[in-house]
Every structure is written in C-alpha cells, then in structure tokens.
Amino acid sequence: xxxxxxxxxxxxxxxxxxxxxxxxxxxxxxxxxxxxxxxxxxxxxxxxxxxxxxxxxxxxxxxxxxxxxxxxxxxxxxxxxxxxxxxxxxxxxxxxxxxxxxxxxxxxxxxxxxx
Amino acid sequence: xxxxxxxxxxxxxxxxxxxxxxxxxxxxxxxxxxxxxxxxxxxxxxxxxxxxxxxxxxxxxxxxxxxxxxxxxxxxxxxxxxxxxxxxxxxxxxxxxxxxxxxxxxxxxxxxx
Numbered sequence: 001x002x003x004x005x006x007x008x009x010x011x012x013x014x015x016x017x018x019x020x021x022x023x024x025x026x027x028x029x030x031x032x033x034x035x036x037x038x039x040x041x042x043x044x045x046x047x048x049x050x051x052x053x054x055x056x057x058x059x060x061x062x063x064x065x066x067x068x069x070x071x072x073x074x075x076x077x078x079x080x081x082x083x084x085x086x087x088x089x090x091x092x093x094x095x096x097x098x099x100x101x102x103x104x105x106x107x108x109x110x111x112x113x114x115x
Numbered sequence: 116x117x118x119x120x121x122x123x124x125x126x127x128x129x130x131x132x133x134x135x136x137x138x139x140x141x142x143x144x145x146x147x148x149x150x151x152x153x154x155x156x157x158x159x160x161x162x163x164x165x166x167x168x169x170x171x172x173x174x175x176x177x178x179x180x181x182x183x184x185x186x187x188x189x190x191x192x193x194x195x196x197x198x199x200x201x202x203x204x205x206x207x208x209x210x211x212x213x214x215x216x217x218x219x220x221x222x223x224x225x226x227x228x
Contacts, residue, residue, distance in 0.1 A: 004158075009156075010156075034215070043219060043220045044159070044204065044218040046215065049215065093158050103149065103161055103164055104149075104216060106159045108158045109156065109157060
C-alpha cells in the first residue's frame, strides 16, 4: 500500500514561534496532498489542499498567512504554523493518494502543543 | 453544518459479536464513501470503501452497506475482536473532487472480552 510519512510526530513550542511539519509520500508521487487538523474528540477537518508547483487552496476560515503550505516536489509538502499560539495546539495530519479515487493514505500525524 | 454525521459517539460490543457503526450524510453530491480506523495520536488507516453505484462491499470481516435513498451507510464488523477497539470515522467524497474527504465525528468502538 501507499505510505505517507509525517515528521515530527510531536512538537512543543513557545507562543510566537513557528513550527514546520513535513509530509512525504514514500512510494508514490503526489501532485496533491491534504492537510487536516483534529481537535480533541472532534472530527478531522480539512484545512487546505497542497498543490505541487502552485498555491495551496485553503478551506473557509483557515488563515493562509498563518498556515503556510509549500509543495515544492512531488513527494514533499510542508505546513508551517507561523507565530503559533496556544489555540493552535492540535493534531495535524497530512494525507495523499496515488489513486484518483477518494482513498487517502494518512501520515501518522503531528501533535502540536503551544505553551 | 455537519455534512457527515455519526450520531453514536461510542459503542461497546462483546468479542465475537457483530459491531454495527452508522453514518448519515446530507450532501447528495457525495458519491464515494470510506471508513477509516484511528488509534490515539496516530493517523487514520483505511478500512473499506464503497462507490455510490453499489449498495454493499465486503472485505473479510468488514462489510459496508450504502442506502442512497436514505443517505445512510453502515459498517459491519463480524466477528468483533478486541483489536478492533478504536475510533471509526466515515468519510465522503463528492463527484469531481476525488480525495477531498469530509469526515464524520467518529464512533469509539470498544470490544470487550
């Protein structure tokens, strides 16, 4: 099956700092990757669609200047949480698929805690 | 507006019995449905999917049923095993936007001995 690798798995940072999360497709090329966020006991919410070689598409209510997405290659997308605040503390998960159907493969997620 | 709903936040089933997890959706543009299993602090793992042209799909112990007229799908796990204990999310994808999934709120399944 397709493998999506996400790093780091957890990070603790001070308020006001920036944090970068990497998402890699290990055995397939992904022109599109998806970034989700999950707050405790809630559903996974799509934040943005990362497009290789072009700008990301953000869902309504997600600040594009706060959550910077870069998809510089067919196997790597990064999400940078800029000037992080405690309310940004959440579980961030990336996903991608080698298929045209909706069968997504997910990374292991990144637990971000902002102090 | 929650377009995909899982009205049961939790379910407890005895080992060996059938687990039935339910999911309802409101968007008639959804035509591809998936079930994912998730453990704490991990990403979801794909279980089974179904296209709107079918009403049933079976894979080992897992069967998904789709009732388009009722906008309802269900996941049956039989027999249930303790290792099935996890949070199960249903997800849906609309026509023309494959891979852009909308997730339900999840159902925590506990399989007891």
